[in-house]
Amino acid sequence: MNTAVNAKQAGAAGNPGPGAPKTARGARTRARILKAAEDTFGTLGYHRAGISDITRAAGVAQGTFYTYFAGKEEILRELVRDMGHQVRAHLAAEIVDARDRLEAEEKGLRAFLQYLFENPSLYRVLQEAQFVDESIYRDYYEAFGKGYLRMLANATRKGEIRAGNNEVRVWALMGMSNFLGLRYALWERDVPFDEIVDTIADLFRNGLTLDGKEKAS
Amino acid sequence: MNTAVNAKQAGAAGNPGPGAPKTARGARTRARILKAAEDTFGTLGYHRAGISDITRAAGVAQGTFYTYFAGKEEILRELVRDMGHQVRAHLAAEIVDARDRLEAEEKGLRAFLQYLFENPSLYRVLQEAQFVDESIYRDYYEAFGKGYLRMLANATRKGEIRAGNNEVRVWALMGMSNFLGLRYALWERDVPFDEIVDTIADLFRNGLTLDGKEKAS
DNA sequence: CAACAATATGACAACTGATTCACCTTTCCG
DNA sequence: CGGAAAGGTGAATCAGTTGTCATATTGTTG
Structure with a gap:
């Protein structure tokens, strides 16, 4: 599946994720999700926080999460x-x-x-x-x-x-x-x-x- | 939601739980479960540990857990x-x-x-x-x-x-x-x-x- | 602009794990 | 001894999750 794209930008800090954003829009969305995760984990805690809580806070659909991150961990x-x-x-x-x-x-x-x-x-x-x-x-x-x-x-x-x-x-x-x-x-x-x-x-x-x-x- | 209106605030310093053991046997079983919980939480962690892990370690059935404790928390x-x-x-x-x-x-x-x-x-x-x-x-x-x-x-x-x-x-x-x-x-x-x-x-x-x-x- | 790649959607399949409950077994005590 | 209370059982229920996928939208490029 997502394994296709590699050999690009993988060396930054070690973690490429399922798909590093290749567009300004993608980068923005990824950042929004990351920020939303910070807020959500910060208030609800890691375990009580669901992916849906994060995506809701970020204003994106649940599926979008998996475009940029392999999972909660x-x-x-x-x-x-x-x-x-x-x-x-x-x-x-x-x-x-x-x-x-x-x-x-x-x-x-x-x-x-x-x-x-x-x-x-x-x-x-x-x-x-x-x-x-x-x-x-x-x-x-x-x-x-x-x-x-x-x-x-x-x-x-x-x-x-x-x-x-x-x-x-x-x-x-x-x-x-x-x-x-x-x-x-x-x-x-x-x-x-x-x-x-x-x-x-x-x-x-x-x-x-x-x-x-x-x-x- | 787990928010709930649980009866948490019960006894500040003397929480009896659902049923305090009234027999020597009961006291022993309760103690076994508590010890099993310590080991299980200690190695697996609170979230990864299931009630079934605790009761298995204690050598009792799942239902027995609830005879002495209101829940995991x-x-x-x-x-x-x-x-x-x-x-x-x-x-x-x-x-x-x-x-x-x-x-x-x-x-x-x-x-x-x-x-x-x-x-x-x-x-x-x-x-x-x-x-x-x-x-x-x-x-x-x-x-x-x-x-x-x-x-x-x-x-x-x-x-x-x-x-x-x-x-x-x-x-x-x-x-x-x-x-x-x-x-x-x-x-x-x-x-x-x-x-x-x-x-x-x-x-x-x-x-x-x-x-x-x-x-x- | 046409074709293609990247992004985004959201319903849902598959699964996990806590708690319940109807029903046995053991212990206690008059 | 006999019956009631206490203790114990584990399959079934049930709420909530994650991660997937077919599809739609947006952007990029020749």
């Missing part, structure tokens, strides 16, 4: 990759002018909280993807973590942060952001982002205990 | 509450003899990683519950966080940790543990738990930056 995969790109690009832009690692962490955390607040679908789509196909989720966090790790390595080299296992730190930091975002950006905005950022910055600067750096015993 | 709720009790009890026992907060954090993190490794179902069941009914998940973490907060407040009073927003810290700490557990206890055990604990303990003692300790608020 594939559009989720596509979606997470897209959204991952966006967050990473956004966060990268927000911290680009930080003067040191601590400032980058502060800006990054604030930007992440804000982004999550403005794009709540990201959380749900990503987390649900974990149990649809774990590799989607792992890819996301491994991509994220890889960039993060590079930044920490640089900071270590520059003497901005203490030597230590940066890989473990990366996962700890991503976990912190994730939970803080869920609790304070999605569930309840009862604590200003600035206070959250200050609390975490204090942890980075001074630790949690009282007898930290100064004490030489 | 209710057994999940029950399960998370059960598992929550268990983790909290386990962790509490593990840190009871810690001499100060830092030691409690170290023991707690290590115990959590170990527990997750030995009970991988906990992670999946809990995380999936989030999107079946958010309140299940919130209840779990709010219960967890409440106890955690109390401990941090005590530590603050005793002067073991710096003053700061302990509620925000609690969510940051829970997030850290969660991600570290996922990555290093469930996905790949390529870093010994001791090293993870040491890395985090160092963060708590000294922070992340080299030049801490100057500014005290």
